[in-house]
Amino acid sequence: xxxxxxxxxxxxxxxxxxxxxxxxxxxxxxxxxxxxxxxxxxxxxxxxxxxxxxxxxxxxxxxxxxxxxxxxxxxxxxxxxxxxxxxxxxxxxxxxxxxxxxxxxxxxxxxxxxxxxxxxxxxxxxxxxxxxxxxxxxxxxxxxxxxxxxxxxxxxxxxxxxxxxxxxxxxxxxxxxxxxxxxxxxxxxxxxxxxxxxxxxxxxxxxxxxxxxxxxxxxxxxxxxxxxxxxxxxxxxxxxxxxxxxxxxxxxxxxxxxxxxxxxxxxxxxxxxxxxxxxxxxxxxxxxxxxxxxxxxxxxxxxxxxxxxxxxxxxxxxxxxxxxxxxxxxxxxxxxxxxxxxxxxxx
Numbered sequence: 001x002x003x004x005x006x007x008x009x010x011x012x013x014x015x016x017x018x019x020x021x022x023x024x025x026x027x028x029x030x031x032x033x034x035x036x037x038x039x040x041x042x043x044x045x046x047x048x049x050x051x052x053x054x055x056x057x058x059x060x061x062x063x064x065x066x067x068x069x070x071x072x073x074x075x076x077x078x079x080x081x082x083x084x085x086x087x088x089x090x091x092x093x094x095x096x097x098x099x100x101x102x103x104x105x106x107x108x109x110x111x112x113x114x115x116x117x118x119x120x121x122x123x124x125x126x127x128x129x130x131x132x133x134x135x136x137x138x139x140x141x142x143x144x145x146x147x148x149x150x151x152x153x154x155x156x157x158x159x160x161x162x163x164x165x166x167x168x169x170x171x172x173x174x175x176x177x178x179x180x181x182x183x184x185x186x187x188x189x190x191x192x193x194x195x196x197x198x199x200x201x202x203x204x205x206x207x208x209x210x211x212x213x214x215x216x217x218x219x220x221x222x223x224x225x226x227x228x229x230x231x232x233x234x235x236x237x238x239x240x241x242x243x244x245x246x247x248x249x250x251x252x253x254x255x256x257x258x259x260x261x262x263x264x265x266x267x268x269x270x271x272x273x274x275x276x277x278x279x280x281x282x283x284x285x286x287x288x289x290x291x292x293x294x295x296x297x298x299x300x301x302x303x304x305x306x307x308x309x310x311x312x313x314x315x316x317x318x319x320x321x322x323x324x325x326x327x328x329x330x331x332x333x334x335x336x337x338x339x340x341x342x343x344x345x346x347x
Contacts, residue, residue, distance in 0.1 A: 007303065008032045008070040010055070010087055011077025013040035015166040015256070016101055016131075016292050019263065020076055021048065023296035027304065034066040035077060057086040067094045071307055074299055075100035078168040079175040080107035084128070088115060092124055097306045101131035101295050104172050106179045108134065108225040112316050120315035127322060129222040130302045131295040132269070135319040136286060137223030137238070139329050140273040142231065142320030143340050144284035150232035151277040156223050157204045159213055159270040160244035164256040166292065169248070186218045190234040204239050206272050207285055207339070215239040226318035233275070256292065264290040286329070288336030297335045301328060 007024055011017045012033035021031045025048055033041050034053045041052035055066035063086060067073055073091050077083045080102035088111070091098035102108055111128040119126045129135055137156040145151060165173075183194040200217040219240040227236050247253050256265035270287040288294050302319065305311060311322045319328070329338055 003028055004030055005071040005307065006030050006032050006069055008034050008053070008067050008073040010034045010066070010073060010075045010083065011168075013037060013044045014076055014078075014168050016168065016295055017076035018044065019293050019296035020074055020101070020299060021050075022262075023300040024074075024303075027300055029300075029303075032066070032070055034073075057083050060086070060090070063087065063090040064093065067091065067096065070094070070096060072097040072099065072303055074303065075102070078102070078104070078172040080104045080172065081110070081175050081179065084111055085114070088126060091126075092118070092122065095124075097125040097127070097303075099127045099130045099299055099302055099306070101134075101299055102129055102172075103131060103133040103169075103222045104176050105185060105220065105222060105225055106176055108222050112225070112229055116316045123314045125306050125311065125314050125322075126316040127302055127306065127319065128316065129226050130299045130319060131222075132291040132298065134222030134226050135298050135302070136271060136294075137221070137273065138226040138318050138320040139323070139325045140271060140284040140286060140340075141223070141227050141233075141275060142325035143329055144273050144275045144282045145231065146282060148275070148277060148282070151275045152233070153235045153237070153276045154227055154231070154233045155237050155239065155274045155276075156221075156227075157206065157215060157239040157272045157274075158221075158244070159204075159206050159210060159241045159272070160247075160291065161266075161268040163244040163247040163291075164253055164265065164267065165248050166255050173248075184218070185220050185224075187220070187224045187228055187236045188234070190228075201242065202239065204272070206270060207283075210270060214242045216242055216245050219245065226320070229318050230321035256290070262293065264293040267291065269294075283339075283341070285339045286332075286336045294335055297332055301331055 007029045024031045036056045045052035053066040055062040075087045202217040204215045221238045224236045259266040273284045
């Protein structure tokens with residue numbers, strides 16, 4: 001467990017950041033809430049009797065002070081297009097691992113492109129998208145691959161009972177749309193494509209008892225970035241149930257509301273991963289409650305493994321590349337239901 005190690009949490013007072021602080025504290029770490037909003041930081045720090053550190057990405061010295069003496073930093077502050085670079089640079093100066101929960105495609109791609117060589121040469125650890133979007137799908141895909149070294153296709157389908165976006169989700173989405181313009185992204189033939197046509201509406205057969213559901217195909221999420229960075233799969237596609245897409249796109253959908261003492265909403269999720277090679281198919285699934293809340297055990301488990309040296313490689317690496325995917329997922333069993341059977345094949 002954490003053994004009292006200090007862990008900076010940048011953007012700690014945000015919706016996901018609060019879950020991360022609570023999870024770190026429960027695991028024996030001492031979170032150090034950081035961010036620009038002094039009042040929000042003090043209120044959060046008061047709840048846990050923590051030391052708050054005010055810092056802004058525009059003020060390099062304040063970031064250095066915020067990370068001083070910490071064992072690692074977890075970046076929960078969107079839009080990540082603005083925060084990842086400055087916080088990663090600070091972590092590299094401090095010589096500590098960096099993890100984030102970014103689901104912004106462009107920010108994820110930037111992290112791999114800009115820091116892969118530097119981090120590898122320095123022996124540093126940078127784990128982007130260590131969250132529900134990005135980390136979980138990547139771990140499931142890697143586990144489903146099993147002993148396969150390559151596959152033809154990977155499909156990651158999300159069934160969300162609803163999607164009440166946080167303010168951070170809305171802001172990050174707006175930044176991504178601004179950067180992307182009229183284009184949408186998909187990954188085909190081992191390369192990124194910019195498309196201007198509408199994403200297709202399809203039907204995905206989720207495992208029983210859910211069964212077939214309408215989905216938006218090519219609803220490209222961070223998993224496509226993380227999977228394509230380390231698995232030899234030329235076509236990677238993500239799908240989202242149409243109801244969830246309508247929720248997150250509607251301007252008046254309210255933010256999530258707590259349904260239990262932990263602060264989780266009553267939203268449920270099912271992530272269904274299918275990898276195909278020739279006529280063989282393998283599948284892995286995970287289900288649980290609240291995509292924002294479940295990000296906390298994902299990134300906290302990753303942090304524990306990084307700090308205890310249970311990693312496969314230094315540098316910039318996605319979850320399935322840096323960790324033992326099946327073992328990592330089994331460690332999450334208290335937080336979600338899993339069906340991992342990578343050897344199961346169907347013609």
